[in-house]
Amino acid sequence: MTQNAQTKKNEQQFTSISPSKTADADKLVEVITNALLEKKGEEITILDVHELTTLTDKFVVCHATSEVQIKALANSVIQATKEELGESVWKEEGRESRRWVILDYVNVVVHIFKKELRDYYALERMWNDAEVTRVEDN
Known part of the structure; x- marks a missing residue:
């Protein structure tokens, strides 16, 4: 990777120059967390995890108290x-069973x-080397 490509990569805040990735993962995470807060995600x-895996840059994890809330x-x-x-989910799993829903936006997975x-699955323990940010409802 050239120095110019590395600089551009750093400025755009994502770990791959893949065109399928969202240019600003932080903005995507902000929209996702606001949507979860709006529906009382817990x-x-x-x-x-961008330094730990090539699968994605960030996981956003939350839980709900009911299947209805998971769907919401x-x-x-x-x-x-x-x-x-203007972002559409790339892949999704579990919306029908409503026990564990995964929404994959390529560089952010919800x-x-x-x-x-x-x-039971304890993703936070599995990825215990990741930088962790807890989102509080203000």
């Missing part, structure tokens, strides 16, 4: 990212759990 946590959280994220950024499953 214990919203951002894991910065997922729908809120999908709607907000589309309306505010995990919406039922509380019991979040405790």
